[in-house]
Amino acid sequence: MSTEHSQSTELTAAATHRDVAGPLPERFENPGLEPHRPRLTDEDPGAARRATRQVAALFGVSVLGTIGVIVAHVAFPPGDSVASMRTSNLLLGAALFLSLIGIGTAAVHWAKTLMSDHEVVEARHPQKSSPEVREGAIAVLREGAEDSGIARRGVLKGAMISALALFPLGLAVPLIGEVGGDWNVGAFRHTMWKRGTRLTRDPSGTPIKAEDVTVGSAFHVIPDGLREQEHWIEEKAKAVVLMVRLDPADLKSEQGEGWSYDGIVAFSKICTHVGCPVALYEQQTHHLLCPCHQSTFDIADGARVVFGPASRPLPQLPITVDDEGYLVAQSDFHEPIGPSYWERLK
Amino acid sequence: MKAIADRRHHRMAPVVLLLLALLLTGAVYAALSPTPAEATAASEDDIAAGAALFRTNCATCHGPGAEGRDGYPSLIGVGAAAVDFQVSTGRMPMQATGPQAPAKPPVFDEEQIAQLAAYVASLAPGPSIPTADQVDPAGGDAANGMALFRTNCAMCHGSIGRGGALTEGKYAPSLGGSTPTQIYEAMLTGPSSMPVFNDANITPEEKQDIIAFLEEQKQGSPGGTDLGAVGPVSEGLWVWVVGMGLLLGAAVWIGAKSA
CATH class of the missing domain: 1.10.760.10 (Cytochrome c-like domain)
Structure with a gap:
């Protein structure tokens, strides 16, 4: 022991003063196993008895927990009210926790304090096969290749390689074909909005009169006739609009001449960053906040980006009123809605 | 009967009838129209x-x-x-x-x-305080209220009205402590950053539906504690700090030598 100890001290010293004392030694000596230290429970019968009682108590906790599960199941049914469901779930969960944690902790405590803890060394056998086995395997492979005659029969060799090389196409073509649908960016360039489409309330679909939109109001808008569309959820995802009325004096700019109506402005609700619904409208500052990455748009200034990662304003929907006084779209959006990367493919 | 029939053709009869009709309309209106509390x-x-x-x-x-x-x-x-x-x-x-x-x-x-x-x-005239009937949660349809809340309110106040952050220190407050009257008034008047949801946008009946939905949320979560219901922040904190901390502790305990 003492020689080992002094050796390790030398090594430590060498490692610490490497620059001064020269390079590390070529090989480290195997330090061997630490000496076995008996546990308190190995030497003191009192401690062993105490540990036994503790393990038994932990198993007892588990038993109580299991009884608790059954009691909770019988005595506290979920019932009809939220409060009774919560009580039922809480008691079932807590009792099940006790019944499992009791078994787990008891097993670990038992193994650590009472089961034998003598170190056992099990040498690892070499992974490399013996030379005879390796030579045998190579001989078998070579024999098989010669038997198939692949070196002589060039046609078969070519046919086999062709078949193997073509096989992945059967998997790849359908997969890539599926992706192809998303490459049709024309689908993002146009929405349901067109000249004369009425602006209606989400979700009721009732049309909105300009006089209903008082200053400071925010309306969540879908196009009229949305629910009659075959793929109405997809159409809704593209066409949703937030409409607010500002004091016309506050309106600094808009994206097109005459696109607003008497202070009423309508913007796409799909963020130009990555397409989250932008709908957190702050009435006093006229700022519209995207909840995903905090892009902020100034509604009074043509939805200019005032903060955050979005790189272009939300597209504005040109609106006017029809002869019955209902708000209608003048046209579709004039640019693709949603994330800006579609713009590159224009 | 003869006398009434004669007077029916009196030239003042239309005027008298019109006056009577106006009086009746006024009386019925006064009796039926809801008067703010x-x-x-x-x-x-x-x-x-x-x-x-x-x-x-x-x-x-x-x-x-x-x-x-x-x-x-x-x-x-x-x-x-x-x-x-x-x-x-x-x-x-x-x-x-x-x-x-x-x-x-x-x-x-x-x-x-x-x-x-x-x-x-x-x-000057302005929105008046709603009556007790208008804000009674029992009169609302909580399911429709949920649909309306999801569209109009949830982006700021969260899906069950526990509030959330806005820009520059502003926030949408939790609605857990609000009375039905206060919720109704907030929709009607649009306090601070909140937009106005007038009766043409969300009708009084729909406002009552939203109140019914929010009242139901006050009963809490049927699954046990909802960790504040503020979304992934509190839940993630719990899982990463407490949950994974317990797992690490258990792993260390199993691997440690016993005394």
Whole structure:
């Protein structure tokens, strides 16, 4: 022991003063196993008895927990009210926790304090096969290749390689074909909005009169006739609009001449960053906040980006009123809605 | 009968009939039209008392005639509903300037709030305080309320109304402690950053549906504790710190030598 100890001290010293004392030694000596230290429970019968009682108590906790599960199941049914469901779930969960944690902790405590803890060394056998086995395997492979005659029969060799090389196409073509649908960016360039489409309330679909939109109001808008569309959820995802009325004096700019109506402005609700619904409208500052990455748009200034990662304003929907006084779209959006990367493919 | 038949053709008969019809319409209207609660209670005395309270407590910022000044809004035309909301939630009178007036214990009692509301409502017509029937959660359809809340409110107040952050220190408050009347008034008047949801946008019945939905949320989560229901932040904190901490502790305990 003492020689080992002094050796390790030398090594430590060498490692610490490497620059001064020269390079590390070529090989480290195997330090061997630490000496076995008996546990308190190995030497003191009192401690062993105490540990036994503790393990038994932990198993007892588990038993109580299991009884608790059954009691909770019988005595506290979920019932009809939220409060009774919560009580039922809480008691079932807590009792099940006790019944499992009791078994787990008891097993670990038992193994650590009472089961034998003598170190056992099990040498690892070499992974490399013996030379005879390796030579045998190579001989078998070579024999098989010669038997198939692949070196002589060039046609078969070519046919086999062709078949193997073509096989992945059967998997790849359908997969890539599926992706192809998303490459049709024309689908993002146009929405349901067109000249004369009425602006209606989400979700009721009732049309909105300009006089209903008082200053400071925010309306969540879908196009009229949305629910009659075959793929109405997809159409809704593209066409949703937030409409607010500002004091016309506050309106600094808009994206097109005459696109607003008497202070009423309508913007796409799909963020130009990555397409989250932008709908957190702050009435006093006229700022519209995207909840995903905090892009902020100034509604009074043509939805200019005032903060955050979005790189272009939300597209504005040109609106006017029809002869019955209902708000209608003048046209579709004039640019693709949603994330800006579609713009590159224009 | 003969006498009535004769008079029926009197040349004044249409005028008399018109007058009678107008009287009847007026009487029926007066009997049937809903009168806002404060309208009946607001007497001249209340308005005078409210004016006195206003001069002492509010006029410093909002001006002696409630006409407002730079940075402080005019209260002419905001109606009794706005006053009742702002004062009963303790947002007004404001104690310090900041991004937004926080809710705090109200400074005035119910009677004083009614007097202030009567005074401001007397300046110009505006939204009045809803009646107890209008805000009764029992009269609303919580399922429809949920659909409306999801579309119009959830982006700021969260899916079950626990609130959330806005920009520059502003926030949408939790609705857990709001009374049905306050929720109704907030939709009607649009306090601070909140947009207005007038009766043409969300009808009074729909407002009642939203109140019914929010009342149901006050019963809490059927699954046990909801960790504040503020979304992935509190839940992630719990899982990463407490949950994984326990797992690490257990792994260390299993691997450690026992004494």
